[in-house]
Amino acid sequence: MPKVTIDGVEIEVADGTTVLDAALSRGKEIPHYCYHPGLSIAGNCRMCLVEVEKAPKLLIGCATTVADGMVVRTESEKVRRARASMMEFFLINHPLDCPICDQAGECKLQDYAVEYGDGRSRYTEPKLALSKAVDIGRHVMLDQERCIQCSRCIRFCREVTGTGELAFFQRGERAQIGIHPGHRLDNPYSGNVVDICPVGALTLKEFRFRSRVWYLKNTASVCAGCARGCNVVVGAAADDHDQIGRLRRIVARYNGDVNGHWICDEGRLSWQRIYAAPRLMTAESPAGTPADWDATVAEVAETLREAAGRSRAGAILSPRLTSEDLYAWRRLFEALGGVEAGVRRIARGEDDDLLIRADKGANAKGAEWIFGAGATEASVLESARAGRLEALLVVGDPLDPDDTARLDDDVRSKVARVLFVGPFVSGAAEAAPVRLPMAAWSEQDGSIVNFRGRIQWLRRAVGTKAEDRPGWRIAADIADAAGVEFPSFTAPGEVLAALARDVAEYRDVDADTVGMLGVPGRTEAPAGA
């Protein structure tokens, strides 16, 4: 393994490591625009020029492989001068529209201009005037003037999605990113080009001009759009001055074991689903009439307890509920003496070979671990149709109103009491005379398990004005009202601790071991099996 000295510190790195990566591995960022760890090396921005002893010229850190004994300086006068000159070159034709640019605040051009640029410009010629708002795809707008031609977006479309919609057109300073004639940037991952654009050239239609990024509260979380469980950062704007906030965007968060650097457009925009249907604001009984929480919980508890006592209670749960919710419901059902529970399966489209899964149940695997594979929505509905259920509890989908279970007329006519717990007035909620509001995705902490059995942690990013509770707490309230034995859960970590003791796949898991990147559940067969 070669040893390289970077700014006086000798480090040992793997063969083939680049100077830029070697520096980064020790927490030292060599400034760069075109380099992206998920894409091929382009070497075009020239921002990462560093001084290598015995090399006649400065070399670009992103494309220079370390050799044993190499001595690299990343902060020498020569290097700083080169960086300052690159910043000057980048800025001569760059528009001064930071005040209305969505990238402002998280713009590498701004950051490096502060760090390495000169406060004044020597450029007095007219700047190039180019197109400012080119509609290149379903979700993406292009500003030709802001583009610094790093080619990340082009490489993304060629190397990651293989769709190749983007290219350079013209040459020299007239060179522009553009879309091939007759094409649109409509691949299912198009939003990633906005994430990787180091400047404000590519913006997301659903985010542009909606919020200044410095007003966003960013929360590391996990996408609940499908069973992949891509790692994301959820940005919420607290524009109500009441700490509730409103979701504004989702961007990709790197996790090499799950999604790499990317997320799909559906996941990126999944937050919009939360605003796609009316929220259930308070407990309601009868439907449409606000009711006291405790009284409504008592009503639900009584209904369930009586039906369960006669073995005539059923429940349908969303596969997007957290493991903690699902486990609390299971404990409640057990304590009530038997509720026939089934988990919905939400499937749309097909698996692709990048990230998208047809199974939209973000926690379908966790539900399977907790309830077993046989606990299906279909079997519960079959019991309902056969007249075997007096009470049916539906726990709705926390992300998408349209994915909440629906009950057809046949089921509705055969079940005496439909009880609903969920965030939205949608699906089965419309048929339910008794409703309890529940926290939606991004409004509570909890774990979900992706299709590969990786346990990951969702984090609360916003609140709501609704009188809602996390699902596990509602289950606890109902247990309390029903007077059945139930653990005293006060935080999702406590539910997870109980789950870890009870369900083999969660053994030894807690919020710390899950961390920011998740941890594989215990799926290995027991010894000797």
Add this chain to the structure above:
Amino acid sequence: MERILTRNIEKERSHTLEVYEAGGGYQSLRRALASMSPEALTDEVKKSGLRGRGGAGFPTGLKWSFMPKDDRPKYLVCNADESEPGTFKDRVIMEKDPHLLLEGCILSGYAMGAKTTYIYIRGEYVFSARRLEEAIAEAYAKGYAGKNILGSGFDHDLYVHVGAGAYICGEETALMTSLEGNRGYPRLKPPFPAQSGLWKSPTTINNVETLANVPFIVERGADWYQSIGKAPKNTGPKLYCLSGHVKRPGTYEAPMGLPLMELVHELGGGMLHDDRPLKAVIPGGSSVPVLRAEECAVDLDFDSLAAIGTMLGSAGVMVMDSSTCMVNAIRRVAHFYAHESCGQCTPCREGTGWMHRVLSRIEDGGGRQQDMDLLLDVADNIQGQTICPLGDAAAMPVRSFVKKFRDEFQYHVDHRKCMV
């Protein structure tokens, strides 16, 4: 003086195989295939001291020896993109003696184990391309190209690929990218073409004139070749392209090391107007530093020109007399490089346009006192920081013009008009 590279060009129908053969053509190929190993041929070229005629002057035999001896397909690429302003020498070979180039290609391919030559020719050279196609067809018909050449067991195919008019495609890595069907962008080096070139295979790129020397080295030997030229390590015959304010512009052959003033006054017939003395010469195509008249007592070879801070380059000798506005001249040069910059890397993309706009402003009467230093600074910031040599090619002439003719720039700034 014996003409070597241009010995055939004045013959009737010099481009035909018949005339080429009558002058001893393809005898070198016959001899090499029959009696020389590829290694021996490479050694002979090494010993000859032949240096690349495209501009950089890199020793040709040494370049060939970088080709790995593995089983991957190997390619020879002939750079016929001759696009450097002031350069028109390769065209003479391709139009008048295309078989000389083909024989050079096949011999060179044999030396490095390449079974294919791609001749990448600039799109504007329509006539040259047609001549090459015709010559290739003739060579195939007579068994000088294709399978089992002259019964030797050596196969070699030749293809002409016509470019689409970009200067950058004369840069060897951009040329390969273009040849592969992509936008003509230079590539990062390393890897060098001999390790990973055309289609990631070992590739050598040689200029037309370079390859045209090879048959003579085989025919008469490295010792003979070395004896041509004034200075050591600057050997062989050379084609000089003379243009500008001279009576007889054109392509002239002379031994390497021809004195610049001999080219201007004897071969070129002297200055165009007897009352307008020499002011400056660009000795190696528009990308090399300019020489003031008093610097022109120099021999035109790689090392003599390097010693005075310029380059032989493509031997495009551009002569400027006292009527030339140096601000106007460099503005034109700067426009060319700004127009031809591929735009891939930052300093060249942004810097070439900036320099051109400042120069235009000075010439148009809007110059400022700080503009000369600004130009030098911008040129400095481009040079050495780009992916390919186009950045240097754009920066070097601007620096040299401003440094050597600063008084003219100053006059433009002070008086808002030209001093000539």
